[in-house]
Amino acid sequence: MSSDNPTTRTRILDATWTLLETGGSKVRMSDIAKAAGISRQAVYLHFPSRAELLVATTRHIDAAKDIDARLAGSRSATSGPERLARFIDAWGTYIPEIHGVGRALMAMQDSDEEARKAWAGRMEALRQGCAAAVAAIVADGALRPELTESRATDTLWMLLSARNWEQLTQEAGWSQADYLAAMQDIARRSLIADI
Amino acid sequence: MSSDNPTTRTRILDATWTLLETGGSKVRMSDIAKAAGISRQAVYLHFPSRAELLVATTRHIDAAKDIDARLAGSRSATSGPERLARFIDAWGTYIPEIHGVGRALMAMQDSDEEARKAWAGRMEALRQGCAAAVAAIVADGALRPELTESRATDTLWMLLSARNWEQLTQEAGWSQADYLAAMQDIARRSLIADI
DNA sequence: CGGGTCACTTTACATCATGTCAAGTGATAA
DNA sequence: TTATCACTTGACATGATGTAAAGTGACCCG
Numbered sequence: 302m303s304s305d306n307p308t309t310r311t312r313i314l315d316a317t318w319t320l321l322e323t324g325g326s327k328v329r330m331s332d333i334a335k336a337a338g339i340s341r342q343a344v345y346l347h348f349p350s351r352a353e354l355l356v357a358t359t360r361h362i363d364a365a366k367d368i369d370a371r372l373a374g375s376r377s378a379t380s381g382p383e384r385l386a387r388f389i390d391a392w393g394t395y396i397p398e399i400h401g402v403g404r405a406l407m408a409m410q411d412s413d414e415e416a417r418k419a420w421a422g423r424m425e426a427l428r429q430g431c432a433a434a435v436a437a438i439v440a441d442g443a444l445r446p447e448l449t450e451s452r453a454t455d456t457l458w459m460l461l462s463a464r465n466w467e468q469l470t471q472e473a474g475w476s477q478a479d480y481l482a483a484m485q486d487i488a489r490r491s492l493i494a495d496i
Numbered sequence: 497m498s499s500d501n502p503t504t505r506t507r508i509l510d511a512t513w514t515l516l517e518t519g520g521s522k523v524r525m526s527d528i529a530k531a532a533g534i535s536r537q538a539v540y541l542h543f544p545s546r547a548e549l550l551v552a553t554t555r556h557i558d559a560a561k562d563i564d565a566r567l568a569g570s571r572s573a574t575s576g577p578e579r580l581a582r583f584i585d586a587w588g589t590y591i592p593e594i595h596g597v598g599r600a601l602m603a604m605q606d607s608d609e610e611a612r613k614a615w616a617g618r619m620e621a622l623r624q625g626c627a628a629a630v631a632a633i634v635a636d637g638a639l640r641p642e643l644t645e646s647r648a649t650d651t652l653w654m655l656l657s658a659r660n661w662e663q664l665t666q667e668a669g670w671s672q673a674d675y676l677a678a679m680q681d682i683a684r685r686s687l688i689a690d691i
Numbered sequence: 692c693g694g695g696t697c698a699c700t701t702t703a704c705a706t707c708a709t710g711t712c713a714a715g716t717g718a719t720a721a
Numbered sequence: 722t723t724a725t726c727a728c729t730t731g732a733c734a735t736g737a738t739g740t741a742a743a744g745t746g747a748c749c750c751g
Contacts, residue, residue: 309727326606329708340729345710404606411521411603424667455668456678464659472619473650483651490685504698524737535700537740546738693751700745709735716729721722 310347312337314361317354321401326408330354352409352416359402359423366398372430381438382493386485388434389461392427393481396466399423403463424462431457438492445494453492460488505542507532509556512549516596521603525549547604547611553597554618561593567625576633577688581680583629584656587622588676591661594618598658619657626652633687640689648687655683 316336320328330351334341348354363369375391378384396403403423409416432454438444444453459465461484469475469483511531515523525546529536543549558564570586573579591598598618604611627649633639639648654660656679664670664678 330710331708339727342711342730343728346728349710351709408603408606411599452674452678455664455670456682458668459660459663462659462663464657465654468654468657469650473653475650479647483647487651487682487686491682525739526737534698537701538699540739541698544739694749695751696749697747698745701743703741703743705740706738708737711734712732714730714732717727719724719726721724 309337309339309343311361313339313344313347313354314358317358318362318402321355321358321405323401326401326405328405350413350415352406352413352419355402355406355409355416356419359399359406359419362399362402366395368395371395375430375434378437381434381441381443382489384437385434385457385488385492388430389484389488390481392430392461393466393477393484396461396463397470397477400463400467404467407463424458427461428454428458431461435492443493445492448492456491457488460484460491504532504534504538506556508534508539508542508549509553512553513557513597516553516600518596521596521600523600545608545610547601547608547614550597550601550604550611551614554594554601554614557594557597561590563590566590570625570629573632576629576636576638577684579632580629580652580683580687583625584679584683585676587625587656588661588672588679591656591658592665592672595658595662599662602658619653622656623649623653626656630687638688640687643687651686652683655679655686 313333317328317333320332320336324332330344331341333354334344337344344354348357371394372388372391375384375387378387403420406416406420406423410420411417432450435444435450435453435457438453439450444450448456466480469480470477475483508528512523512528515527515531519527525539526536528549529539532539539549543552566589567583567586570579570582573582598615601611601615601618605615606612627645630639630645630648630652633648634645639645643651661675664675665672670678
């Protein structure tokens with residue numbers, strides 16, 4: 302698969318990306334093939350299954366958007382609370398960019414073990430980011446004393462889940478700015494000790 | 497359908513309920529039929545589609561658990577904040593009871609319009625409960641002044657979503673008591689004005 | 692007692708998406 | 722010239738939902 306002609310592989314990934322972004326999550330392999338301008342079978346020459354194609358698409362998007370660099374930005378914050386704020390900004394901005402693929406991957410969770418693991422990996426990455434942000438708060442002595450570190454991590458992890466973003470922005474009609482502001486507010490009030 | 501023999505219909509609903517509760521969400525019509533002790537086709541004599549069977553199962557559970565009565569309890573609270581607390585308790589206790597069916601219904605959302613509407617109806621009911629709780633807070637003058645009533649309603653609606661319950665109790669391993677306590681805490685801090 | 696209805700069974704089939712298989716094609720490179 | 726590579730074409734297996742039709746046994750009504 303690594304010796305594939307990059308242009309066709311890339312065309313498939315881009316087609317998958319845009320279809321999932323615009324067309325809901327009921328995108329079929331034949332739709333993707335048509336959008337990429339190749340036959341349905343040719344897609345299977347590059348990706349062994351729909352699940353693996355979706356996983357590869359998330360990586361494709363990550364690379365295109367340079368996600369790592371953006372998340373790294375939150376690590377340079379000076380205080381725990383500031384780090385929390387920057388992490389929420391970084392992740393909250395990331396979510397809409399992978400939302401299409403995320404939806405499709407979540408929809409496959411029950412039927413496909415590989416899709417389940419792929420999405421679980423994404424969630425685990427989020428959890429580790431949350432843990433790091435909470436650790437910075439703890440180091441500052443700024444965590445609310447009633448909370449343990451792991452409890453605080455789980456709470457933040459829940460708040461920042463893609464479903465919550467989806468519910469507020471897609472179903473409740475909030476703007477992205479509304480969403481970010483509310484998350485900042487809720488997270489600070491729930492995790493940071495009163496001054 | 498209203499002239500059906502109740503015992504078979506009820507056996508189907510009970511079978512669906514317990515299978516979904518115990519066996520994940522990949523429950524097939526044939527599984528349900530076998531558990532109910534009838535043929536797969538007989539299920540279709542009572543329910544026209546899998547989606548309608550799931551919807552009927554939620555109503556079946558609601559009736560068995562007397563949900564309305566329990567939610568009504570929150571309406572008798574004297575203060576807004578107390579009403580909020582009681583509503584969170586009532587709903588938070590309800591979620592685990594319909595969780596199995598909810599999962600299956602959510603999994604069908606993209607493929608089946610009827611399932612989508614059924615789950616949307618559930619979410620709308622939750623939203624109305626949230627709106628009523630927030631209205632009671634407003635009437636008390638206890639809502640944080642930075643928030644509008646609708647913004648507060650959406651926030652509570654997001655916090656109490658079934659996905660969040662699932663994430664904390666199933667994936668993060670929280671106990672039901674942990675979940676309820678955390679939700680009470682987060683909701684109060686996010687919505688109620690400082691005293 | 693006879694005929695009909697009702698609930699359910701059995702068997703067969705249509706559909707739809709995923710994924711597999713095998714033979715064919717056309718360009719390019721050794 | 723031949724071999725390989727990327728892709729096409731067409732056929733088929735699978736697995737679930739849902740439809741259709743004929744058959745069976747019990748029970749009720751006249």
